[in-house]
Amino acid sequence: xxxxxxxxxxxxxxxxxxxxxxxxxxxxxxxxxxxxxxxxxxxxxxxxxxxxxxxxxxxxxxxxxxxxxxxxxxxxxxxxxxxxxxxxxxxxxxxxxxxxxxxxxxxxxxxxxxxxxxxxxxxxxxxxxxxxxxxxxxxxxxxxxxxxxxxxxxxxxxxxxxxxxxxxxxxxxxxxxxxxxxxxxxxxxxxxxxxxxxxxxxxxxxxxxxxxxxxxxxxxxxxxxxxxxxxxxxxxxxxxxxxxxxxxxxxxxxxxxxxxxxxxxxxxxxxxxxxxxxxxxxxxxxxxxxxxxxxxxxxxxxxxxxxxxxxxxxxxxxxxxxxxxxxxxxxxxxxxxxxxxxxxxxxxxxxxxxxxxxxxxxxxxxxxxxxxxxxxxxxxxxxxxxxxxxxxxxxxx
Numbered sequence: 001x002x003x004x005x006x007x008x009x010x011x012x013x014x015x016x017x018x019x020x021x022x023x024x025x026x027x028x029x030x031x032x033x034x035x036x037x038x039x040x041x042x043x044x045x046x047x048x049x050x051x052x053x054x055x056x057x058x059x060x061x062x063x064x065x066x067x068x069x070x071x072x073x074x075x076x077x078x079x080x081x082x083x084x085x086x087x088x089x090x091x092x093x094x095x096x097x098x099x100x101x102x103x104x105x106x107x108x109x110x111x112x113x114x115x116x117x118x119x120x121x122x123x124x125x126x127x128x129x130x131x132x133x134x135x136x137x138x139x140x141x142x143x144x145x146x147x148x149x150x151x152x153x154x155x156x157x158x159x160x161x162x163x164x165x166x167x168x169x170x171x172x173x174x175x176x177x178x179x180x181x182x183x184x185x186x187x188x189x190x191x192x193x194x195x196x197x198x199x200x201x202x203x204x205x206x207x208x209x210x211x212x213x214x215x216x217x218x219x220x221x222x223x224x225x226x227x228x229x230x231x232x233x234x235x236x237x238x239x240x241x242x243x244x245x246x247x248x249x250x251x252x253x254x255x256x257x258x259x260x261x262x263x264x265x266x267x268x269x270x271x272x273x274x275x276x277x278x279x280x281x282x283x284x285x286x287x288x289x290x291x292x293x294x295x296x297x298x299x300x301x302x303x304x305x306x307x308x309x310x311x312x313x314x315x316x317x318x319x320x321x322x323x324x325x326x327x328x329x330x331x332x333x334x335x336x337x338x339x340x341x342x343x344x345x346x347x348x349x350x351x352x353x354x355x356x357x358x359x360x361x362x363x364x365x366x367x368x369x370x371x372x373x374x375x376x377x378x379x380x381x382x383x384x385x386x387x388x389x390x391x392x393x394x395x396x397x
Contacts, residue, residue: 037183041080048175049076052168059163060152068149071097071141072168078137079176084232087136092129094169096136100125101165104146105158117147242363245388246356254358255351257388258372258381264289267296267339274338275304275320287371288342293378295371297342307341348373351380358383 049072056068075097079088086092104121111117125143129135145153146160153160215233264287265274278286278301285300304320313319348371349358358370362385372381 040179040182044175044179045076045080048172049073051175052164052171055167055171056164059167060149060156068145068164068168071138071145072172074141075136075138076172076176079172080179083180090173092134092136093173095132095134096129096139097142097165097169098161099128099132099134100136100139100143101146101161102158103128104143105160107143108147108154109157114147118144121147242359245359249354249356249359249388252355253351254349254353254355254372254383255381257355258351258383259387260381262287262379262381264379265299265338266290267342269338271304271323271337271341272325274299278304285369287346287379287382288338289379295346295348295373295377295379297339297344298346298369298371299338299342300369303341303343346371348377349383350375355383355388359388362388 052072053065057065060068075093078085079093082088100121103125107117107121107124111120121143122140125140126135129139142165156163263277263281263283265277267288267290274286277283285298287295288297288299290296304323305316308316308319308323311319311322313322347361347365347367349361351372351374361370362368368385370383371379372383374380
């Protein structure tokens with residue numbers, strides 16, 4: 001027990017020291033990965049590199065071992081520390097090594113001058129990786145090893161591509177795949193849903209974001225390259241947009257921004273009258289309340305469209321009209337039409353909740369409107385996502 005307490009005490013002080021050093025010398029630099037990812041990646045790298053070092057030693061001997069393992073060591077750092085980089089995609093990792101190795105062997109066999117062969121091997125490997133869209137920095141090392149690796153490497157010829165390069169790529173690739181699988185299982189669901197996932201009926205003028213094609217075209221036009229994927233760029237922009245909203249909203253509460261002109265329906269209201277009400281007021285969703293004015297659900301345009309898809313009609317409007325007509329005919333036997341269609345697991349917020357918190361809830365749940373309730377849990381207003389965007393996109397100061 002004493003030993004455990006001593007260990008805990010030392011560990012706590014060590015972590016405090018590391019945190020202090022990070023704050024002092026890194027000046028607020030953000031970590032790329034969580035501690036869990038770092039530990040799992042490091043352990044996986046130990047296993048993977050140990051195994052491929054043993055395999056490489058078996059086939060190329062101790063003389064060529066340092067060159068081969070050095071190449072894979074560099075690849076391991078990239079694969080584990082920058083998993084979302086285009087440089088670490090599977091094709092970049094596999095193709096970059098094999099193509100570069102082939103270029104290196106060719107230069108070693110056809111260019112007698114060691115210095116020129118070395119330069120050609122790396123330069124042509126870079127050119128080939130660019131052309132085949134598999135740029136992977138350690139590929140340059142694989143090409144260079146084929147030239148300067150010594151007699152044991154030269155004796156392998158093009159077999160060098162298979163053993164040890166392809167074999168080592170396979171071993172390290174399996175280790176990385178297993179690690180990413182473990183990390184993916186451990187990761188919690190991201191608290192953000194990015195704007196390209198928003199319901200199709202959301203106001204695109206307020207939520208428009210660059211498409212992948214837009215970002216790719218911009219990079220192409222600038223004749224530049226950055227070590228981050230298009231998906232990551234899109235997500236970075238979306239994250240920044242959400243944080244910007246939070247910063248600008250400050251201490252505003254839901255009661256400050258909610259709409260108090262309430263339109264609601266009850267569990268037993270008819271679908272045809274509810275749809276007409278939504279169309280007349282231009283609403284995308286209406287809270288469903290009981291007789292005590294407490295929210296029991298919400299019915300949205302999406303709910304109508306989903307149900308209307310079961311009915312005939314050339315357009316969504318005609319299908320909804322047919323659905324509401326048939327439901328109206330059956331209203332005497334099915335007075336709970338709204339109750340059958342509504343979403344009962346509705347999210348509500350209190351009047352005192354900050355709008356900045358609401359921003360994350362909108363994004364996390366991919367919704368466009370949230371009913372606001374008072375201290376007695378009765379409906380007092382509704383907060384629209386579009387209202388937040390409009391007001392924060394045009395700050396007063």
